[in-house]
Amino acid sequence: MSAEPHPTLPPVRLPADAELARDALGAPLFARAVRLARWAGPDTRIEIGGELAADQLPLAARELGLETSDEDSVVYASQAWRVAVDTGLVDVTEPEEESGEAEGERGTAVPGEDLALVTGGTPGDVLELWLAALDTVLADAAVPDLDDLVDALDAGGEIDFDRLDWNPGREADFLDGVLANLYLLTVAEGGTADGPVPLPVLAASMVVPDGMGDPTDAVLEQVSDAMMRLDDQFRQLEPIGLVEYRPVDEALMAEGEEPAGGAGDAGDGEEDVSRYGMVRLTPLGRYGIRARMLEAGVEAPAVGDLADKGADALLDGVARYPEGAAQAEIEQWLAGRELPTAVAELLAAARGDDEGAPLRRLRCQQALAPAGPEAEPVVRAVLDDPELGGLARVWLAEHGVTDVPAPDGAMVFWLTVDTIAAQLAADGETEELPLLMETLTAHHAGFFDQAWRVDHPATADVLEAMGRLHPDKKAAKEARKAAFKARSRQS
Structure with a gap:
């Protein structure tokens, strides 16, 4: 598979390897290949190229339980044999081209060493064999049908690719x-x-x-x-x-x-x-x-990839995941850890003033949402943290804790900027964002007179976005003025 310039794909949800291996063994073509590999022996006649001799194909079809009078059964047997050879389920020795049948030479076939992996290997071993089979099938699927190939033969018996219009x-x-x-x-x-x-x-x-x-x-x-x-x-x-x-x-x-x-x-x-x-x-x-895709260098994550990584890798990894996939990844990460320790790791990883920090804090808040009462002491411990105090208060309030100290004005404004910055980073300028901006600013008279002074790396960017998106024209104009002040202050 050729690698295309492509952003990271959304993570795929896959069953366990054991379940996938069972599916692989149950795939009709792969199952036929395994059956023919067990059937191969001293009397199996092989032609140049490792193919079964023509008189062997009906025998192979009968071994597979196919009707030998059906023309398709020979095709199915030939496909299964090719898969068995290409995957190493069968080892073949081809006849020498010079000697041919006239001198009594013939190729031989015996079960390959890899055949033992079908029953004695790990699920990963079975899946590796199946991937090799898939390569064979994909290569065959990209070939034109036989009628087109015959029509495209030139006088010398070679395929005229220009005439075939096939590359x-x-x-x-x-x-x-x-x-x-x-x-x-x-x-x-x-x-x-x-x-x-x-x-x-x-x-x-x-x-x-x-x-x-x-x-x-x-x-x-x-x-x-x-x-x-x-x-x-x-x-x-x-x-x-x-x-x-x-x-x-x-x-x-x-x-x-x-x-x-x-x-x-x-x-x-x-x-x-x-x-x-x-x-x-x-x-x-x-x-x-x-x-x-992974073999071709494409980033194609799967849910569960981050389960054994640290909290910093988790929050950075799920930052760009769709919300549902991020939640599934977080749940797997939490499932293998003691909750208080995991919560402390998440909070520590959420700190920072880099560009990705607001989105990390948003994902941290998402990760903490299902945590129960045992997380409360760890969350309380960061109430005075300038970067995590707002997040902690939100979590405690959502979990019905009543004795939470009110945040000071500086923390309120900082949390507002951080929240909008995280939403911009997660989803861009969505239709819902103007409503969020209006809700956040409606509760604070003179919001923009204070907002440009907020000591947050994203302050100017957030105010500029509010100037573009705020549904109230007067507020949008105030946001643009505040953004200019914030930008001047930063520089």
Whole structure:
């Protein structure tokens, strides 16, 4: 998978390795490969390239419980054998090309050393074998079908790639891009999560230029072509357990309907959309695509990555996570620690006057929210801390503690600036932020006369944002004046 310049992806939620390994062993194509690896022996005939001899394929299909009279059964047996060889489940010795069958030479096959890992290895060992199998299947999926290859043979029996209009690297990159988009749609906050993605949406994400309104007929034609190519590819990827796929309804072709119609007009209901194909990454598929992304250098975190890290790494790590993912990561981090100690570590990590500190304090407050009464002494200990005192008072008030000393004016203004700075860092200039600004300033007469004096590194930036976003025009003008004073004071 090629690495694209990409911001850190949202963290994916994955089952435990043991559960993923069970899914891998249950994937039909991988299970067939294991079965053929156990079947391989002294009588297994191998051709050049490690493929099973033609007369061996019906035997392999019978071993897999497939109907040998069915042409597809030979194809399934051949695919499973190729996976078994590529993953090391089978060791093959090819015949010498010069000698050939005429001299009685033949290749041999025996179960590979890695076959023992299927039952005797760790879940991680099984997943490594499955990833190797996935590489094989993805490479096969990027190859045109046999009819196209035959049509593209030149007089010398070589493939004319110009005539075929197929570039192996380009096809592999296209499929990688499709799977990356499917992964992003799956893990994004508010994305599809466990829901399927319509094939037209996925095809359009690769073809339609950014910013294009209504696609042109030429672009719709490209979307249609991409859909049909993906339909074939996802059919090949489903048996390895990467996706669950509902293919394009063949009746659409019989009816003469253009598949691209689904890209721009999904129809009147979900049933209509599904006729154009629906695809969903399985949990094993999420694991597989993430592993390929990590190998390509893409930052693709998973919930639980930070569970064994310190509190500083936790707060910095979840700073850019969507809220739901951040909460899930925090809960896993807390689950393995004594609460009072964990709370003390979080509070210590939340201190600082660097640019990321306000957002760390916001995530710290989020982390402390579910903590029970045993955290109260640790939180009380920072009431007089200029950076954490406001946070501590909020937590104590939310937990019904009544004897909390009121903050002085300086702390109130500092906490206001810190809160807005954290919200700006977390979500940018959202629609909700003006209301927050109005609420915070409404309780303090002459707020901006005091705010520009707040000794906080983000004071000027916050006041400038309030000047742009505050819903009250008079207050917005006062904010801009205060921002100028704050900027002058800082410089």
